[in-house]
Amino acid sequence: MSQSDITIRQARPTLDEGLKFASYMNSASNGGFAKLFGKRFEEIISNAYLEPNHDLSYETALFAEVDGTIVGMISGYTAEQYQAFSKDVVKRFAGRSKLRIALIYAMIAPMMRFLHTYDDGDFYVEFLAVDEAQRGQGIGSKLLQALEDRARATQSTQFAIDVAAHNKVARRLYERHGFAMVARWPRTRIVSPNILRMTKPLSLRTQGSTSDAVN
Ligand SMILES: CC(C)(COP(=O)(O)OP(=O)(O)OC[C@H]1O[C@@H](n2cnc3c(N)ncnc32)[C@H](O)[C@@H]1OP(=O)(O)O)[C@@H](O)C(=O)NCCC(=O)NCCS
Known part of the structure; x- marks a missing residue:
């Protein structure tokens, strides 16, 4: 497959795309979000996705397509947008799962604070995932490049991402795109880190820093 076979486009507010978003979000977290939200995970996320102005909204996401089929997703937002985002959209759709989600969030609060510090x-970059059968063909790179273009258009000065320390494939991809590790969680050096914060100054243009406009 050549890079020109991959199309990147803005996500649309439909339930089908919300289900895709939920699935990629779960893949990007290595199954963590399905555990957090429980059995109703897809229903909660796909409904929240349809709403504007929060971090899991369709507004934050780009999809990659090959031959008209969605094969990957990336999402992200500026620090300023995050400050203005509504923080209760997921709660509204959580219904009877609300208590479970609140309890788990309380347990993982220190990690969430690390993840949501900008x-x-x-x-x-909040989520990036590509269908397993389509990996290793440049789709992840093209999604990352398209979101970087969006970041530059917002006059952001730095691209930031959190990655599981054991996720060597993703770390290599980010390093190739010019990201470097700047922080780790847990912060103590007594234990190995679980999560790494990687950033890239947007003054830096890396190899492949030319992308087609997002459709
Ligand atoms: C991380 C992830 C998004 C990368 O997506 P991808 O589409 O495979 O990414 P790319 O194809 O652009 O790059 C991956 C590798 O394929 C290679 N590659 C890229 N284009 C290629 C091509 N046309 N032919 C062969 N190899 C190619 C890249 O050089 C890269 O190699 P490297 O691992 O040695 O750096 C994907 O592995 C994934 O979805 N993983 C699960 C979810 C996840 O971990 N998300 C990240 C959370 S932080």
Whole structure:
């Protein structure tokens, strides 16, 4: 497959695309979100996705397509957008899962604080995932490049991402795109880190820093 066979486009507010978003979100977290939200995970996320102005909204996401089929997704937002985002959309759709989600969030609060700390000027990559059968063909790279273009258009000064320390494939991809590790969680050096914050100054243009406009 050549790079020109891959199309990147803005996500649309439909339930089908919301289900895709939920599935890629879960893949990007290595199954973590399905555990967090429980059995109603897809229903909660796909409904929240349809709403504007929050971090899991269709507004934040781009899809990659090959021959008209969605094969991958990336999402992200600026630090400023995050401040203005509504924080209760998921709660509204959580219904009877609300208590379960609140309890688990309380347990993982220190990690969530690390994940949701942004510097002024940051454009944060929230989720990136590609269908397993389509990996290793440049789709992840093209999605990352398209979101970087979006970040530059918002005058952001830094691209930021959190990655599981054991996720060597993703770390290599980000390093190739010019990201470097700047922080780790847990912060203590007594234990190995679970999560790494990687950033890239947007003044830096890396190899392949030319992308087609998003459709
Ligand atoms: C991480 C992930 C998104 C990468 O997506 P991808 O589409 O495979 O990414 P790319 O194809 O652009 O790059 C992956 C590798 O394929 C290679 N590659 C890219 N284009 C290629 C092509 N046309 N032919 C052969 N190899 C190619 C790249 O050089 C890269 O190699 P590297 O691992 O040695 O750096 C994907 O593995 C994934 O969805 N993983 C599960 C979810 C996840 O971990 N998300 C990240 C959370 S932070």
